Amino acid sequence: MKIGSVDINVNDPSNDWSKWTWAEFMDLYDKSLKGHVTESPETVAKILGVKLPDKPKEKADKA
Amino acid sequence: MSTFKFAGNGTAKDFLKDMKGLIVSLPGTAQSFTAAKTLAGFQALINPATTAAITATFLDIARGLESKTTAPEFITANTGFKEKTMDFPPEFTGHAFMSYEDYKTWFAADGKSFDFTPVLADGTLMCAKNSAGQQVGFSGRMFIGNFDLPKAGGAEKTKAHSFEIMFDDVDQFKNYVIVKPNFTLKELMAIVPVGVNIEVQTAYENSGGTVVIKATSRVTGEPVAVFGTTAEWKVISLSADTGGACTICTATSASLGIYTLTFKNSSAVLTGDFEIQAEKITASHVTYLSNVLNVDVT
Numbered sequence: 001m002k003i004g005s006v007d008i009n010v011n012d013p014s015n016d017w018s019k020w021t022w023a024e025f026m027d028l029y030d031k032s033l034k035g036h037v038t039e040s041p042e043t044v045a046k047i048l049g050v051k052l053p054d055k056p057k058e059k060a061d062k063a
Numbered sequence: 064m065s066t067f068k069f070a071g072n073g074t075a076k077d078f079l080k081d082m083k084g085l086i087v088s089l090p091g092t093a094q095s096f097t098a099a100k101t102l103a104g105f106q107a108l109i110n111p112a113t114t115a116a117i118t119a120t121f122l123d124i125a126r127g128l129e130s131k132t133t134a135p136e137f138i139t140a141n142t143g144f145k146e147k148t149m150d151f152p153p154e155f156t157g158h159a160f161m162s163y164e165d166y167k168t169w170f171a172a173d174g175k176s177f178d179f180t181p182v183l184a185d186g187t188l189m190c191a192k193n194s195a196g197q198q199v200g201f202s203g204r205m206f207i208g209n210f211d212l213p214k215a216g217g218a219e220k221t222k223a224h225s226f227e228i229m230f231d232d233v234d235q236f237k238n239y240v241i242v243k244p245n246f247t248l249k250e251l252m253a254i255v256p257v258g259v260n261i262e263v264q265t266a267y268e269n270s271g272g273t274v275v276i277k278a279t280s281r282v283t284g285e286p287v288a289v290f291g292t293t294a295e296w297k298v299i300s301l302s303a304d305t306g307g308a309c310t311i312c313t314a315t316s317a318s319l320g321i322y323t324l325t326f327k328n329s330s331a332v333l334t335g336d337f338e339i340q341a342e343k344i345t346a347s348h349v350t351y352l353s354n355v356l357n358v359d360v361t
Contacts, residue, residue, distance in 0.1 A: 002292070005314045009293035012308040015329045024330040031271030032311045032325040 001047065003037045008048065022053040064237050079183060079241075082128060083248060085157070085228070086180040086188075088119035088200050099188065099198040102246040102254065110254050112347040114297060114340065121182070121255050124157035126221045131155055150237075152230040156208060159224040163213075164281040165258055166224040168354050173207040179228060182251065188242040191235040198242065203230035256352035259287050261341050264321060267360050271325065272310070272332040274358055278320045278341060286320025289351055290341045296324055297342060299355050303335025304328045326358070336360050 001010045009015065020028075022045075029041045037044065045052055088108060098104030108119035133151035140146075159166065178200030181189040193199045208225030230236070258281050265275035276296075278287040290296065291314035298307045311325040326333055337358050343351035 005291070005317070007292040007294075007312040007314070009308060009310050009312075011294065012310070014306045015308065015310065015327075020330050027271070028310070028325070028327075028330070031268075032273055032313070032323075036313045036315060036323075 003039060003044070003047075006033065006036050008044075010048065017048040017050050020050045022051065025050045079189075080185045080187060081183065082181045082189075083125060083184050084121055084123045084182045084252075086119055086182060086200060086251075087122050087205070088178045088180070090176050090178055090202060091199070092118045092178055093193055093195070093197040093199045096190075096192075096196075096198045096240070096242060099190065099242050100244045102244075102250055105246075105251060106254050106348060110256050110348045110350065112344060112349070114342045114349055114352065117349060117352075121251055122157070122226070123160040123252065124226075125160035126158035126224070128158065129156045131227075150233045152203075152233040153236060154227070154229040157226045157228060158222050159226060161224055162282045163224065164260060166209075168258065169226070170207055170210075171355075172205055174204065176202065176204050176231075179203050179230070182248060184248065186244055186246060186248045186251065188244060190240045190242050192238065192240050198240070201230050201235045201239075202232060203228055254348070256342075256349045259341060259351050259353040261339070261353040261356045263356065263358060267326070267333070267358050269332050269334075269360055272327045273323055273325045276322050276324055276339075276341075276356070278322065278353065286318065287351070288314075288317040288320060289343045290314070290322060291317050293324075295341055295343055296322075297340050298326065299338040299340050301333070301335065301337045303360075304331075304333050304337070307333050307337055309339075333360055 001008045025045055026041060029044065033044065042052060092108060094104050109121065111117060131154045135147050135151065136149040137145055138148045180200040183189065190198045191201050206227040208227050209223060214220045214223045259278055260281050261276050261278045263274060264277045267274040278290055279285060280287055291312065293309040293312045296309035296312060301307050306328045307326055309324050310327045313323040326337065338355050339358060340355045341353040342349055
């Protein structure tokens with residue numbers, strides 16, 4: 001999958017992007033993609049099918 | 064061999080044309096004789112749609128060949144009776160028309176077995192036939208003839224890239240088949256993928272799994288800018304990991320022949336040396352093919 005001049009492998013049968021943890025993906029993003037793509041980690045992750053990190057739960061308003 | 068019968072004399076008395084090269088194929092590579100007459104038949108072997116499917120290439124020996132075939136053995140009995148007791152399979156030294164960088168890519172083939180189909184000057188193929196009636200090359204072995212220092216000038220210089228070819232079975236030659244294909248020698252040469260050199264420019268970085276590779280034309284060193292996708296970087300072998308592939312290919316500097324590649328085993332970095340090769344597929348044919356490069360992991 002091409003993003004500008006960067007190609008990310010989405011055809012490797014041994015690599016299931018949905019099994020990557022967010023920490024693993026961010027490590028890849030920081031070391032291989034940052035500075036080469038303008039898309040945010042969340043945008044790239046969504047395209048690849050990497051599970052996004054859980055949003056922190058909002059505290060219930062006190063009545 | 065067919066039954067001997069007197070078969071007449073042709074009106075033309077020409078020799079077979081000189082041998083100009085060899086199709087070198089993996090042992091047992093076979094195709095129908097119908098396919099062997101067509102360029103498409105050899106494209107399926109020499110530049111198919113994937114590198115994994117490549118089973119043959121063309122070796123140009125335009126710089127000359129020297130026959131080393133042992134003369135048949137004749138024994139004279141103590142009665143004076145003389146007879147032939149042995150035929151020997153052909154062997155020769157071929158001097159390849161290639162660069163020293165092309166030659167180096169053959170070093171790993173030293174002593175290996177291949178099938179060889181001689182290609183004559185007019186494009187005629189000298190073939191063997193297997194038991195299924197298919198076209199095959201003559202089985203034999205290849206030895207690299209020169210691991211020496213560069214040759215001095217003159218005629219010796221042209222012998223710098225030599226191959227010793229030793230055929231295994233003289234019976235295959237007793238049954239040789241001449242195929243007159245519908246393509247020329249030049250057309251056959253042109254289907255061989257363009258050889259490219261790849262080298263490590265920045266070593267494998269084992270926290271992120273990136274390595275910077277430079278791809279250049281052989282000898283001239285001109286940058287090669289055609290390997291811009293992960294699919295074009297193949298992992299050939301791994302020394303320590305159970306899997307591995309090019310995960311990311313950054314081709315921002317491809318015009319300089321420079322590619323930043325991330326190689327991983329799923330999400331893990333590779334822990335041992337691995338070998339890679341770059342390939343370019345155009346219109347379902349391998350058109351560019353690099354050397355196999357060992358990437359050190361320290």
